[in-house]
Amino acid sequence: MISIRNLQKSFGKLRVLHGISLEMHPGQVVALIGPNASGKTTLLKCILGMVVPDSGLIEFDGKAVNQEVSYRKYIGYMPQIGRYPENMRVRQVMKMMIDLYPDGAVIDNELANAFSLHSMDQKFMRTLSGGSRQKVSAVLAFLFDVPVLILDEPTAGLDPISAEILRQKILHEREKGKLIIISSHVLSELEGIATDILYVADGKVKTYQPITELLEETGTSHTREAILEIMNRHAGNN
Amino acid sequence: MQVTIKIARYTLLDLLYNRVTIFYTFFLLGVSLVIFNLDDNVSKGILSLVNIILLIVPLVSIVFATIHMYNSSEFIELLLARPIQRTRILVGHFAGIATALSTAFLVGIGLPVMLYAASATGITLIAAGWLLTLCFVSIAMLAAVTTRDKARGIGIAILLWFLFTMIYDGFVLWVLFAFNDYPLERPVLVLTALNPIDLARIVLLLKIDISAFMGYTGALYKDYFGTAKGMIITTSVLLCWIIIPMYLAVRKFKRRDI
Numbered sequence: 001m002i003s004i005r006n007l008q009k010s011f012g013k014l015r016v017l018h019g020i021s022l023e024m025h026p027g028q029v030v031a032l033i034g035p036n037a038s039g040k041t042t043l044l045k046c047i048l049g050m051v052v053p054d055s056g057l058i059e060f061d062g063k064a065v066n067q068e069v070s071y072r073k074y075i076g077y078m079p080q081i082g083r084y085p086e087n088m089r090v091r092q093v094m095k096m097m098i099d100l101y102p103d104g105a106v107i108d109n110e111l112a113n114a115f116s117l118h119s120m121d122q123k124f125m126r127t128l129s130g131g132s133r134q135k136v137s138a139v140l141a142f143l144f145d146v147p148v149l150i151l152d153e154p155t156a157g158l159d160p161i162s163a164e165i166l167r168q169k170i171l172h173e174r175e176k177g178k179l180i181i182i183s184s185h186v187l188s189e190l191e192g193i194a195t196d197i198l199y200v201a202d203g204k205v206k207t208y209q210p211i212t213e214l215l216e217e218t219g220t221s222h223t224r225e226a227i228l229e230i231m232n233r234h235a236g237n238n
Numbered sequence: 239m240q241v242t243i244k245i246a247r248y249t250l251l252d253l254l255y256n257r258v259t260i261f262y263t264f265f266l267l268g269v270s271l272v273i274f275n276l277d278d279n280v281s282k283g284i285l286s287l288v289n290i291i292l293l294i295v296p297l298v299s300i301v302f303a304t305i306h307m308y309n310s311s312e313f314i315e316l317l318l319a320r321p322i323q324r325t326r327i328l329v330g331h332f333a334g335i336a337t338a339l340s341t342a343f344l345v346g347i348g349l350p351v352m353l354y355a356a357s358a359t360g361i362t363l364i365a366a367g368w369l370l371t372l373c374f375v376s377i378a379m380l381a382a383v384t385t386r387d388k389a390r391g392i393g394i395a396i397l398l399w400f401l402f403t404m405i406y407d408g409f410v411l412w413v414l415f416a417f418n419d420y421p422l423e424r425p426v427l428v429l430t431a432l433n434p435i436d437l438a439r440i441v442l443l444l445k446i447d448i449s450a451f452m453g454y455t456g457a458l459y460k461d462y463f464g465t466a467k468g469m470i471i472t473t474s475v476l477l478c479w480i481i482i483p484m485y486l487a488v489r490k491f492k493r494r495d496i
Contacts, residue, residue, distance in 0.1 A: 072321035083312040
């Protein structure tokens with residue numbers, strides 16, 4: 001579904017992505033992990049076309065993403081730090097996003113209801129707390145019933161109850177056979193959600209394999225331990 | 239196209255909300271009403287308005303449009319992850335800001351002029367001011383996509399305004415002095431035509447018929463810009479000043495990382 005070939009990106013002299021190649025398919029829940037500043041967010045933004053790569057190719061369903069933008073209607077995106085028009089009310093932002101979605105939007109209000117977002121409908125975006133903003137971001141990402149979800153640190157700043165609601169929602173979407181990419185530092189929250197681990201460091205893919213394989217290889221029984229094992233292995237190499 | 243219009247509409251609503259455009263409208267309206275009521279001589283009133291149009295309108299347009307582009311960075315970011323072409327995002331913003339400022343100008347200056355001085359001169363004045371508004375909104379779009387830093391962006395916008403209103407004239411004067419042994423009428427004509435504010439000034443002064451005070455050059459200008467062909471060229475140069483900065487801004491914006 002998403003195929004990336006030899007992706008390169010530098011910000012000035014800083015090389016962020018250093019030849020990334022990989023394939024992702026429907027039904028996968030890819031846990032994107034890696035140290036800070038390893039290029040995770042940049043990789044996700046490249047897929048979304050927000051960052052323009054220096055070279056390399058990204059294909060969505062066999063079509064290069066730099067050709068046209070319509071592929072983005074199949075992606076729900078939750079940014080790490082959601083920035084919204086400060087003078088708009090929560091309700092207005094929601095209405096605007098629906099209004100700007102191309103024809104035939106199937107609205108999914110499940111998460112909005114679970115977060116009881118209507119209780120802050122009339123609040124201005126500028127008055128929202130960090131956690132409430134995250135909730136808005138999450139609701140927007142799941143607002144349309146789309147085949148691909150890209151979640152950049154989804155639970156950062158959410159209270160435990162909301163984080164659990166979001167987790168249930170991700171599991172629910174996983175059952176529908178969607179491709180979900182989650183970038184996260186909270187290893188325990190990936191437990192039971194992720195099907196594959198994508199470990200990125202220094203702008204390169206260090207490990208990309210199914211969790212079942214990984215558990216066998218490392219001889220552990222928990223995703224968390226397996227991930228730590230990989231991270232240590234690569235840290236030892238440096 | 240539909241998406242562009244939607245974006246323009248959201249931009250326009252946001253602008254109406256922050257009241258600066260309304261203040262600008264009443265400011266222009268107040269100034270023109272005062273000018274027309276102070277003196278019975280309508281031509282004098284028009285002449286005073288020319289100065290406002292050549293200085294204040296470009297300044298407000300460029301600074302206001304630049305600030306608005308930085309203030310809507312969140313909105314732009316939100317749109318970028320959606321299936322919307324970058325060209326449309328920028329053109330939509332341009333259309334929204336241009337509509338707001340054009341309305342302010344047409345109500346603030348256009349309405350009084352049509353009431354007190356509805357003549358060919360008056361109409362030229364309105365057309366020139368309106369085109370200048372669009373030019374400077376377009377230049378502002380370029381300034382705003384050039385840098386991420388809001389303060390620097392606004393600095394660039396003010397500097398550009400300075401360039402077109404003062405520095406450029408200084409440069410033309412310098413050329414006149416440095417090469418005054420040569421016949422300069424035509425080169426200077428071309429040089430002035432390259433600056434939208436100078437161009438608007440010449441056209442307006444010619445219409446008001448005080449070009450006699452401008453000596454030989456004035457006569458040449460009259461020969462040139464006074465004709466229908468001159469009008470077409472003037473309009474095309476001003477249109478270029480709307481299209482080219484906007485085109486460059488779109489090109490830059492397409493390569494930008496968010």
